[in-house]
Amino acid sequence: MSNLDTLAISNRFSELPSSFYTRLAPQPLTNSQWVIWNKTLADLLQFPDDVDSLSRWLPKLDGSALHQGFEPLAMKYAGHQFGGYNPELGDGRGLLLGEIEGKDKCVYDVHLKGAGITPYSRMGDGRAVLRSSIREYLCSEALFALNIPTTRALGLIASDTPVYREKQEKGAMLIRIAETHIRFGHFEHFFYTNQHRELKLLADKVIEWHFPDLANSKTPYVDWFHQVVKSTAEMIAHWQAIGFAHGVMNTDNMSILGQTFDFGPFGFIDDFEAGYICNHSDYHGRYAFNQQPNIGLWNLSALAYALSPLIEKEDAESALDQYESILSRKYYQLMRNKLGLRMPHEHDGALIESLLLLLEEQRIDYTNFFRYLSNMGTLGNEPICALFCSVDAIQPWLKQYFERLELESKVESGEVLTMQQRCEVMRTHNPKYILRNYLVQQAIERAEEGDFSEVHRLASLLTKPFDEQPEYEKYASLPPEWGKKLEISCSS
Numbered sequence: 001m002s003n004l005d006t007l008a009i010s011n012r013f014s015e016l017p018s019s020f021y022t023r024l025a026p027q028p029l030t031n032s033q034w035v036i037w038n039k040t041l042a043d044l045l046q047f048p049d050d051v052d053s054l055s056r057w058l059p060k061l062d063g064s065a066l067h068q069g070f071e072p073l074a075m076k077y078a079g080h081q082f083g084g085y086n087p088e089l090g091d092g093r094g095l096l097l098g099e100i101e102g103k104d105k106c107v108y109d110v111h112l113k114g115a116g117i118t119p120y121s122r123m124g125d126g127r128a129v130l131r132s133s134i135r136e137y138l139c140s141e142a143l144f145a146l147n148i149p150t151t152r153a154l155g156l157i158a159s160d161t162p163v164y165r166e167k168q169e170k171g172a173m174l175i176r177i178a179e180t181h182i183r184f185g186h187f188e189h190f191f192y193t194n195q196h197r198e199l200k201l202l203a204d205k206v207i208e209w210h211f212p213d214l215a216n217s218k219t220p221y222v223d224w225f226h227q228v229v230k231s232t233a234e235m236i237a238h239w240q241a242i243g244f245a246h247g248v249m250n251t252d253n254m255s256i257l258g259q260t261f262d263f264g265p266f267g268f269i270d271d272f273e274a275g276y277i278c279n280h281s282d283y284h285g286r287y288a289f290n291q292q293p294n295i296g297l298w299n300l301s302a303l304a305y306a307l308s309p310l311i312e313k314e315d316a317e318s319a320l321d322q323y324e325s326i327l328s329r330k331y332y333q334l335m336r337n338k339l340g341l342r343m344p345h346e347h348d349g350a351l352i353e354s355l356l357l358l359l360e361e362q363r364i365d366y367t368n369f370f371r372y373l374s375n376m377g378t379l380g381n382e383p384i385c386a387l388f389c390s391v392d393a394i395q396p397w398l399k400q401y402f403e404r405l406e407l408e409s410k411v412e413s414g415e416v417l418t419m420q421q422r423c424e425v426m427r428t429h430n431p432k433y434i435l436r437n438y439l440v441q442q443a444i445e446r447a448e449e450g451d452f453s454e455v456h457r458l459a460s461l462l463t464k465p466f467d468e469q470p471e472y473e474k475y476a477s478l479p480p481e482w483g484k485k486l487e488i489s490c491s492s
Helices: 039-046 051-062 130-145 184-190 196-210 220-242 289-306 313-320 323-339 350-360 366-373 382-386 391-411 417-426 437-447 453-461 470-476
Strands: 022-023 033-036 075-083 085-091 095-102 105-115 150-163 168-178
Touching: 033 051, 033 130, 033 453, 039 150, 039 391, 051 150, 051 382, 075 184, 085 184, 130 150, 130 168, 130 184, 130 437, 130 453, 184 289, 196 220, 220 289, 220 313, 289 313, 289 323, 313 323, 323 366, 323 417, 350 391, 366 382, 366 437, 382 391, 437 470
Parallel strands: none
Antiparallel strands: 022 075, 033 150, 075 085, 075 095, 095 105, 105 168, 150 168
């Protein structure tokens, strides 16, 4: 346990000029209470983990008696939303409280989401509701446990404050932790308002704070942009391999560090569908699952344009030209891991694509298929075949797969893996448990009645998604029909 007064708090962003933000205090909620506290992350940040301390710290984090070390502010940024530029953006319901150095010597933003009205609320109330806050808490931690670059959640606060969306709901606050909250949209704001001095200052600070290896570079902005392209491409490759749809990839939702950011209408794929749309407001499928790689490039191109005062067009294009190969290389590496293939082969792409087509044609659950595949060493083929209406449907692909495994054993250097050994490795890449939307919905319904037990249960389960957890076996079952492909709104 630590004392709040001993935390290594800094406020680097607040030292930038006032054009970067607006200072203001959070607006406290009524009868606030903890829903859940992330003990593991709290330990990293040297926060307390005992109940008595948490009760005393609640007002220091929810805004009612904010700790004096924090200097809360709402960031100003802009962004492209569904392809159209919107200059009127910024932290409309969240505040950056400050930064804390963790035990790992990294510096992390502490951000309070749902903190009330700011100058950037755009007629909104500045609040977040319990429903969306639960979704973000669980999903950010689920992605972290799946080894996907992401922001995280330290704690979730519920209240009796009424918030009006499609119906009256209860207000909540999420304490979000990130290495930075700087987005593509920050740079777009300064570019489109012709504040090029501020644009350069922000780029310099991002490089200083987050890319110290570029300190002595002769072309720091070009080298930095190359790294942004790489981290963004690899993040999206992770999404595609695990079956995660973000749902609203606006440029103001894109982290400059390539970490999953702003969880709204996300969804993990159930029955595989390449064009899966999880956001019911995405009428044209701009952010469909299979469009995410293309949108990643589109967003990076928008960022490149905003950085044009710092980077020559040819240099930006050179970096962007590497995007598809970086993403493809990472994606196929991740997919080979899921299939238990250690050595690349020229026909791996065809093997993977034919599998995805088969899964879509047969409406097969994406996560369960790969998990069953990774159990073949002990359970054989029957569980996989049982997923299909006709056993004959999977046989041609399985034949190709086993032929590929035979080729693998011929080209591997060193010890050749047995099927049991190969499957053991595969299970570290194929989760048994994912955050299906219907599971979140059930947890939300209980929480809205004051029962947070299911939120805690899911949070515990999802910290070990690759492990066998007999006490949670039912959470690995196929979702009910009503729970498949739920479309979620952006409303929070």
